[in-house]
Amino acid sequence: MLIVLIIGCVVLVLATIFVTALVASYAQLERRVEQLSSADERSVPIELTTQPAAVPTGVGGASGRAAHDLSGITLGGDARTIATVGVEHTTLLAFLSSGCRTCGRFWETLRSEGPPSIGPTTRLVVLTKGPDEESPTDLRRVADGVDFIMTTEAWHDFEIPGTPFFVLVDGPTGRVAGEGTALGWDEVRNLVALGLGDASILTGVDTSAMKPSSDAERESMVDQILMDAGIFPGDPSLYPLDADAANHED
Amino acid sequence: MATTLRAHGIRAELPNGWEGRITQLAPVMPTNAPLQRAGAAVQTEITRPFAHFANMALPPNTNAFGGGAVEQLGAEHALICLIEYSHECVGTALFSKHRLPRKLAPRDFNRRGLQRIIPGQAGSQTFLTEAGRPFCLYVVAGSYLRLGTLTRQINAVLRGIHVDPVAS
Numbered sequence: 274m275l276i277v278l279i280i281g282c283v284v285l286v287l288a289t290i291f292v293t294a295l296v297a298s299y300a301q302l303e304r305r306v307e308q309l310s311s312a313d314e315r316s317v318p319i320e321l322t323t324q325p326a327a328v329p330t331g332v333g334g335a336s337g338r339a340a341h342d343l344s345g346i347t348l349g350g351d352a353r354t355i356a357t358v359g360v361e362h363t364t365l366l367a368f369l370s371s372g373c374r375t376c377g378r379f380w381e382t383l384r385s386e387g388p389p390s391i392g393p394t395t396r397l398v399v400l401t402k403g404p405d406e407e408s409p410t411d412l413r414r415v416a417d418g419v420d421f422i423m424t425t426e427a428w429h430d431f432e433i434p435g436t437p438f439f440v441l442v443d444g445p446t447g448r449v450a451g452e453g454t455a456l457g458w459d460e461v462r463n464l465v466a467l468g469l470g471d472a473s474i475l476t477g478v479d480t481s482a483m484k485p486s487s488d489a490e491r492e493s494m495v496d497q498i499l500m501d502a503g504i505f506p507g508d509p510s511l512y513p514l515d516a517d518a519a520n521h522e523d
Numbered sequence: 524m525a526t527t528l529r530a531h532g533i534r535a536e537l538p539n540g541w542e543g544r545i546t547q548l549a550p551v552m553p554t555n556a557p558l559q560r561a562g563a564a565v566q567t568e569i570t571r572p573f574a575h576f577a578n579m580a581l582p583p584n585t586n587a588f589g590g591g592a593v594e595q596l597g598a599e600h601a602l603i604c605l606i607e608y609s610h611e612c613v614g615t616a617l618f619s620k621h622r623l624p625r626k627l628a629p630r631d632f633n634r635r636g637l638q639r640i641i642p643g644q645a646g647s648q649t650f651l652t653e654a655g656r657p658f659c660l661y662v663v664a665g666s667y668l669r670l671g672t673l674t675r676q677i678n679a680v681l682r683g684i685h686v687d688p689v690a691s
Contacts, residue, residue, distance in 0.1 A: 342526045347546075349549075352529060353542075354543050356578075418584065419583065493598070
């Protein structure tokens with residue numbers, strides 16, 4: 274009887290330890306789930322996908338080869354220059370042709386949906402060769418409202434191997450930050466995200482509100498509004514009365 | 524690295540960071556049906572060229588006086604519009620006073636001298652005759668407070684603009 278009682282006590286102790294460990298484990302798991310669910314969406318790791326393309330895709334850095342400004346004509350026959358060097362933004366040059374089948378996918382999206390979203394600091398410019406090699410009438414149907422230039426010269430300047438081909442130019446340095454081909458705008462977004470190191474281009478989550486520069490911009494805007502209203506730095510109305518002064522006035 | 528832009532008898536050598544467009548809109552055929560039915564002589568519109576120069580990305584469909592672009596001007600940006608008028612304006616009081624200015628001063632700008640008032644911006648408007656052609660030069664500075672820096676950049680562009688006597 275005593276042996277049975279002892280065995281029963283041992284089993285009870287083991288069961289208690291087991292249940293305690295289980296509860297502790299569950300609590301830990303719950304804490305971890307809470308941490309993950311309360312974490313900011315931006316902390317979710319982004320997988321940058323790379324898909325096979327017809328021409329090898331390369332991504333250069335700011336030390337890439339020198340870029341060039343663009344000079345050509347618009348579809349309406351207007352003379353046009355586009356600055357890519359010495360500007361504050363990056364420029365994505367999309368070298369397309371009306372004759373290549375893969376380019377058809379890009380033209381179709383431009384026609385039906387307009388320019389794709391490639392980030393707030395990147396400007397998309399679509400280029401074809403000059404009117405001696407392309408038909409402006411055909412292109413007008415698919416490129417209306419797009420930043421567009423016909424320039425055979427740029428194809429030589431950037432040594433474009435074929436179409437479609439994309440070149441990302443870093444404006445401040447005037448250098449090529451990435452280049453390659455793609456089968457769709459999603460791949461182009463990948464190229465831009467890799468070239469700029471900005472995953473928000475893929476996720477659509479704008480992190481600019483987190484950056485200190487936005488504080489400076491906001492401050493500058495407020496300064497401007499105040500000065501337009503005739504309130505300049507040092508104006509007494511900018512400073513509330515301190516407690517002592519308020520007490521004296523009382 | 525400067526770029527050169529040339530069309531319609533206007534040539535511009537643009538400094539680094541600036542871009543431009545020289546446009547002449549296609550004439551629009553009048554569609555006034557009652558007039559046409561009455562057999563009245565309806566003349567086709569005569570359009571004149573205009574040019575835009577900016578140290579920012581010029582939107583594809585910018586109006587002659589910068590509509591569509593001025594809304595996007597940052598504090599460090601400027602837009603220069605050179606709009607040709609009808610040759611009938613040559614010799615009139617408004618256009619006879621000036622030639623194309625090569626140097627603008629901050630005092631030439633006014634916060635109310637804008638086609639569209641946008642807080643913080645300032646504009647300058649000059650009616651002129653250059654090479655026998657009447658123009659309006661309309662310049663918008665993105666920030667009134669930065670006119671010192673911006674006018675230096677604007678003047679570098681103005682110095683590089685050349686107008687031929689007859690549109691080619």
